[in-house]
Amino acid sequence: MTLIDPGTADEITSGRHGDPFSVLGLHGQPDGTLVARVFRPGAEGAQVLDANGKRVATLEPVSDGLFAGPIPRRKTRFPYRLRFTRGPDTWEEGDPYAFGPVLGEIDEYLLGEGTHGSLWDALGAHVRIHDGVSGVHFAVWAPNARRVSVVGGFNDWDGRRHVMRRRGQTGVHEIFIPDLGEGAVYKYEIMGASGEVMPLKADPVGFGAELPPATASVVRDLDGYDWRDGDWMAARGAAHRIDKPISVYEVHLESWRRVPEDGNRSLTYREHAEQLVGYAADMGFTHIELTPISEYPFGGSWGYQPVGLFAPTSRFGTPEDFRAMVDAAHAAGLGVIIDWVPGHFPSDAHGLARFDGTALYEHADPKEGYHPDWNTLVYNYGRTEVRNFLISNAKFWAEEYHIDGLRVDAVASMLYRDYSRKEGEWVPNEHGGRENLEAISFLRQMNEQVYAACPDIMTIAEESTAFPGVSAPTDHGGLGFGFKWNMGWMNDTLRYMAEDPINRKYHHDKMTFGLHYAFSENFVLPLSHDEVVHGKGSLLGRMPGDDWQRFANLRAYFGFMWGHPGKKLLFMGGEFAQPREWNHESSLDWHLLEYGSHKGMQNLVRDLNALYRATPALYEKDSKPEGFRWIDGGNASDSIFVWLREGAEGSAPVLIVANFTPVTRTGYRVGVPQAGYWVEKLNTDAEGYGGSNQGNGGGRASDPVPAHGCDQSLEMTVPPLATVFFELSQG
Structure with missing residues (x-):
């Protein structure tokens, strides 16, 4: 009997055979006998054992590590194991070629x-x-x-x-x-x-x-985790509506806090579950947003060049540990958003690049498949299997890890074929245009399928252009995101704040321009990690003036932001005015909280979050123009901005006055739409925040004196470099 063809044996032992299941394992022969073939390099002998461990057959060596032999008195397959010997050593193994397919x-x-x-x-x-x-x-x-x-x-x-x-x-x-x-x-x-x-x-x-x-x-077994967030999961959809307060604390886990006494290591997921979750909850944020946690090889990418899209990075623990952190956040009333990167991937040899020897996940043409900004590869969104891979990954995080939101990175780079490319370095679409029709279709499909599977989460686009309808429903021609980062607002207002106050009157429009389009999308106002790296300095470092003025400027700016239409996002360290630029290799400077100015900033952000969440006028009509009204948006000479926020019927209106000069304005009259007592709810110049403590003694009653087109007005003190919130008393 020929137990195996010599050519086939050579292909098996050299690793060139493409279908070893047709050769190895148990196989019936034309004469009705059963033959076993086993390949186990390093073994000198091989035996077949039945389910009871009894020897059924001893196989003959065919070539190095390859054994074959007939199975006496057996004509059909049966459960078996293999026993191998090498010199005095004996061991047993299961045979992978004894098993049929798993996929149905x-x-x-x-x-x-x-x-x-x-x-x-x-x-x-x-x-x-x-x-x-x-x-x-x-x-x-x-x-x-x-x-x-x-x-x-x-x-x-x-x-x-x-x-x-x-x-x-x-x-x-x-x-x-x-x-x-x-x-x-x-x-x-x-x-x-x-x-x-x-x-x-x-x-x-x-x-x-x-x-x-x-x-x-x-290998990680994802079954068996005992989630304890049922109440949160049942209610979270209501917290993600556009008429609810959303204040996000953006965090890079590796550098949020380190342990100096233990080699300056980062915290684990379970340590973050206690320390980060407790801190963010105490600060009044509604959500934590994590820079990408999908496994990534290069720490300097901060996770934005992921290789293992389905694996939480092992830097901080196991998948079970990560689930425990999400569970803890939910127990504390915090949602968890992750940054998700479907726009590009690194060319590391162990990753997706030319995965099976061809451009499988990426485009073969570098004009479409190579990203010049990041030296990375671009997914082929026109390939069905690639879309399936990415959309399934988005759903995976929501379903397996109870993630509450996906902030999609670098959407603008996906939407346009000429993004960061010179003439001749990109391929037009089928109509000759610059829009990436395949990516647009992919994003729409992703949002449709993610929201169909988990309608109570949110997707958020980091999109820096004027592409229309990013947060509009797909059946209305939009991309289908829940929210969009307002990059224009961020750029304009930070440029304004960097100006010396004496020059701000010439740049007044940078603070008001955002209101021309503030209701065209469901916006998030982001002060993200991108604003405190690559030589930009810290938020505090961008503020002009002496130390007191820099802190006052930042306090006033935060007040302006929390009073402005749009959800809020602040990158870690900004809440206590870290003065140095963020460094991903070191901890935040937590020791600065020993100093009053930094502690005061932290107190302010905590109180802004508390005021925001407790005041419907500041969030209920974030995406509707009727929720905002300029009282005085044109006072460029004094660099003062006055506006009104209104919520649903029955909620009290809120008046916000922001002064971006170091000059105190006493006897300053501001029109209000309703008579009554306007309570001073928050003043960024308060002593507890590090300010000069100039204010209005708790509030002001209106006078029947016309101002700013209103029949009533308040005569107030406007503190220097400060933002003040007044709410109409309902009593």
């Missing part, structure tokens, strides 16, 4: 179509019981590969050992490896169509990763 016909159909709604349930590495045996099922998309193998310490990183089964025309390869479990370290070895072996690849849908700079994937 529906999975195969949806994978082939590129419409699998829960891609992570099919692909990746899953701890499971298959045919009564415990192990790990691996599945990966590599349609142009000649061979795909799982490699790791469990097989000496030998790509000949666990060659995967190709699933029809889906491009997916899968294998069930018995005896493996949680914590196994692995990669994929891929042989391209022309026979070249690629650099080892991390799993695109892997749920865990090694601690950088190591780059392998790690």
